[in-house]
Amino acid sequence: MGAAPRSLALLRSRRLKKSSDFAQVRNDGQRIAQGCLILNWLACEASGTRVGVVTAKRVGDAVERNRARRLLREAFRHHREEIKQPTSIVLVARPSIVRQDFEGVRRDFLSALRRAGLRRSE
Numbered sequence: 648m649g650a651a652p653r654s655l656a657l658l659r660s661r662r663l664k665k666s667s668d669f670a671q672v673r674n675d676g677q678r679i680a681q682g683c684l685i686l687n688w689l690a691c692e693a694s695g696t697r698v699g700v701v702t703a704k705r706v707g708d709a710v711e712r713n714r715a716r717r718l719l720r721e722a723f724r725h726h727r728e729e730i731k732q733p734t735s736i737v738l739v740a741r742p743s744i745v746r747q748d749f750e751g752v753r754r755d756f757l758s759a760l761r762r763a764g765l766r767r768s769e
Contacts, residue, residue, distance in 0.1 A: 656724075657698070657720060657723070657724050660695075660697075661695060661696065661697050661698065661727075662697060662698060662699065663697050663698060663699030663735060663736075663737065664699070668697075668699065668735065669699055669701070669737055671689065671735070672687050672688065672689045672699070672735045672736070672737045673687055673737065675689055676688050676689030676735070676737075677689070677763065679759050679762050679763050680741070681755050681756075681758050681759035681762065682741075682743070682747075682751070682754070682755030682758070682759075683740070683741050683743045683744035683746075683747045683751065683752060683755050684719060684738055684739060684740060684741060684744065684752070684755050684756060684759065685738070685739035685741060686736065686737075686738060686756075686759040686760070686763060687736070687737040687738075687739065688734050688735065688736045688737075688763060688765060689734065689735045690732055690733070690734055691733050691734060691735045692733065693733050693735075694733060695733055696727055696730045696732075696733055696734045696735075696736065697734075697735050697736070698720070698723045698727075698735075698736045698737075698738065699735075699736070699737045699738070700716045700719045700720055700737075700738050700739075700740070701737060701738070701739045701740070702715045702716050702739075702740040703739075703740070705742055706740050706741070706742050706744065706745065707742070707745050711745050712740070714745075715740040715744045715745070716740070718744065718747070718749055718752040719738045719740060719744075719752065719756070721749060721752075721753075722749070722752050722753045722756040722757075723736070723738065723756065725753065726753070726756065726757060726760070726766075729760070729766050729767050730760065730765050730766065730767070731764075731765055731766070731767050732765075734765060738756075
């Protein structure tokens, strides 16, 4: 048997939870809008990259907002190892995410990381 696959679980220690953490990234960090999402980021001293997801009511009803959150978290989980340095990231869903599938969200996420200079070169 080969090596066990790396865990894709999004641990609590890798999530932004406090509103002060979200505010700090928004106020002190940088921002890029790309397709169906907005990427806010701030380099941090922590041992790893942490993520928070925001979906406003203008995105849609509760079902659409929950789907948007799941898509954004999933895109992050699959590509978190490609992020260069410990960073706090806040992903904001734009209303156009309602019409996207996972591949579209993943493409926008990777494009935003590339534009921000956060993605490791391949």
